Amino acid sequence: MGGGGQLTEPVETSACGGRAASVYTWDEVQKHCHRNDQWLVINRKVYNVTQWAKRHPGGLRVISHYAGEDATEAFLAFHPNPKLVQKFLKPLLIGELAVTEPSQDRNKNAAVAEDFQALRTRAEGLGLFQAQPLFFCLHLGHILLLELLAWMSVWLCGTGWSTTLLCSFILAVAQAQAGWLQHDFGHLSVFKLSRWNHIFHKFIIGHLKGASGNWWNHRHFQHHAKPNVFSKDPDVNMLHVFVVGDIQPVEYGIKKIKYMPYHHQHQYFFLVGPPLLIPVYFHIQILRAMFSRRDWVDLAWSMSYYLRYFCCYAPFYGLLGSVALISFVRFLESHWFVWVTQMNHLPMNIDHEKQQDWLSMQLSATCNIEQSCFNDWFSGHLNFQIEHHLFPTMPRHNYQVLAPLVRALCEKHGIPYQEKTLWRGVADVVRSLKNSGDLWMDAYLHK
Template sequence: MGGVGEQGEGPAPLGAPLPTFRWEQIRQHNLPGDKWLVIERRVYDISRWAQRHPGGSRLIGHYGAEDATDAFRAFHQDLSFVRKFLQPLLIGELAPEEPSQDGPQDAQCWCLQHDLGHTSVFRKSQWNHVAQQFVMGQLKGFSAHWWNFRHFQHHAKPNIFHKDPDVTVAPVFLLGESSVEYGKKKLRYLPYHRQHLYFFLIGPPLLTLVNFEVENLAYMLVCMQWTDLLWAASFYSRFFLCYAPFYGLPGALLLFVAVRVLESHWFVWITQMNHIPKEIGHEKHRDWASSQLAATCNVEPSLFIDWFSGHLNFQIEHHLFPTMPRHNYRRVAPLVKALCAKHGLNYEVKPFLTALVDIIGSLKKSGDVWLEAYLHQ
């Protein structure tokens, strides 16, 4: 039960029997410079390689000491190609008597995951990286690497504090479990029981205009993404060269702000109606299907809503199959819904306006929970 893998000294020799590990041993290796994970019942030491992970070290690090099989299959299309990179990192395998995933097992979700594997045949291809850089950089002024850095984490660990950047928004807003924590600690940086009101002032209007702009620029500079920086520079050069001659520099700046504010409103309402009203908290170490269903819901489809939301009203499918082209969500949704019904799992679908109102209701509920804990704990 030990050998070379127990100390993380290197891969197991070719042809030699693989050391076996129990989950209690694997759990010890979830430190910044010492990370193991399990994929398809094989144990890998990613401690040194994580920094070279194409999806980012933080993304793969979120699965430290966990079974990453479902995330591995969801994010990588050519599994045979990716397994070649895993082979040098192999140090052992799970002991035969150990379950594939650590912690309590939900038999219904394991059955669902098996069935969903067959549903995923609808997944075809993903954008070419250069095309993504062009769209994000030249057309939007953002870094493709920065966006992937954020968005992959959100998909891998949705609604998990410190792993999903979309919900790690304290101390500006308190969501889910953070409300009780701040209340018990008597922390009051803002009037959180009024956050459902000041959300309209600093949430939808400023996310893209301020938060994304600053975070995007900082990421490109700190991570030295010079290609992305050039793409972003081309966007701003084109924008101001096109509009400054007509409106002057102040007018062009005003137009830029107006466009970003409108874009920010759309982005916040469309993306958060599927997430903020759902469960938000610390790591529960759930399996892939359970974590996605607990953190997402769908919005009733229509030709207008499908178009207006960019098919993100099918958020459950979007999370279960993160590389599936969006136009296929409508086709696969009835199959996923039927599978959830078959296995007794909740598949939540809301009317569009209800989903929007639920964002405010969830913020108010979290604020009230904070106030109760702040006054009485």
């Protein structure tokens, strides 16, 4: 649904609290979508976030992605306690939508948005947003146990090849599981006191993984805000190494862009994607983010991981041997991470901004992997990627309860709800890369 009404000058009216407010049309709001001029709408209230965007805890880019748009659904999705955030919004309020204006802008379906809000209300009534701290404490306990087992295997059995491989595998499992756990703490309030939740997130991603919480926060929330949208989702920014989806390959082919032999990308993916994402690309990004932003707290947490690691393994392997060991662990972890994250997104629709409602946007960019005890553990419950994207602040142990309700809502509105086997999800990653490469080749050769 697009903005209705003719463009009008803002009209001064009386608002709550006796303040004067301005009334705007969608046409007026949509003009303020530039880097130095950003308005957005939340619950029909118009806010000027131009200056605040630089101080936004979730990062500048994620809030800028909604400049000139209705951000109500994204606002509710990302903030566990919207009332707490109101104190930051209040000084930014500049007016409201005219009563003749629809609540949804552009192509957003009002009926879908209304039913989705009803689903959120129902989920809240069922207590599905309430975390069980014991679940996450047990998960943390099994990660610490894996770390201990890895060290004890070397301490008891020496540094032979078989022991080293076993140690590497256990450490890679611990790293992957710590990744899923930090993902939980980064999204939701496991503990009622947000300060403790913040400390636990820093501990897990910093001390247990050697990464940066702020880097993850600024990058990952962009992905959730606009999944599979070029120039807004960093996860589809392939740095010209790959072309993805159905649109980008054709655009590259028509423009005769050939940074890589893209018709072979489904083959060189195995040499570039899973092996190098975490050991090379993510590490460069993390270090650059911490130093450029002078994020010394995250740097200290990250260094504490490496200090602990070298204290544990340098006595057995020496400095160079310990570096080789952690490099191999990162190599194994990277494969795990890439397949789990890409099988939910890469085979789905990847396109430029379509201005869709929250439900339609997330379902076009995500799919599920069927539920099983192994799949839940292996993916950190990200096999329920649809439910996670719709309600990122919901604890993962409740996704299975929510899934039938989401599926029913999708069936009502004719929105595809895709669920695959684990092996089909993995195969679809390669298939989608091949299809995109073929599209590029056809467009490239076409005169």
